[in-house]
Amino acid sequence: MSSRYAYRRxxxxxxxxxxxxxxxxxxxxxNHYSSPNMSYPNATQMAKITSVNHVWKQxxxxxxxxxxxxxxxKLWWLIAWFNLxxxxxxxxxxxxxxxxxxxxxxxxxxxxx
Numbered sequence: 492m493s494s495r496y497a498y499r500r501x502x503x504x505x506x507x508x509x510x511x512x513x514x515x516x517x518x519x520x521x522n523h524y525s526s527p528n529m530s531y532p533n534a535t536q537m538a539k540i541t542s543v544n545h546v547w548k549q550x551x552x553x554x555x556x557x558x559x560x561x562x563x564x565k566l567w568w569l570i571a572w573f574n575l576x577x578x579x580x581x582x583x584x585x586x587x588x589x590x591x592x593x594x595x596x597x598x599x600x601x602x603x604x
Contacts (some may be wrong), residue, residue: 499526529572529601536600542573542589547582560590569597 503520527543574588591597
């Protein structure tokens with residue numbers, strides 16, 4: 492299974508402004524992942540993907556849709572990314588979103604970008 496953290500650098504944050512938090516947690520640094528550089532699929536990549544339409548309704552969550560369609564709630568980010576809506580708050584009730592399928596095809600062009 493692919494992770495959204497795959498192939499990303501880990502950065503150790505030792506900035507003085509976080510000194511209290513580090514001391515409270517008894518750690519020397521806090522690790523952060525570098526920001527991903529993920530481009531949206533081009534026409535050739537889109538041709539490899541089908542999608543399921545879903546009308547957003549009250550109570551919907553990306554992780555629930557990921558579990559339903561992929562069997563893994565941790566893949567919620569793929570649905571968010573594919574719909575260019577990073578969080579559920581970017582969606583409104585009644586909005587149509589697409590669930591990219593098959594999963595391996597959707598993940599494969601992430602590795603190509």
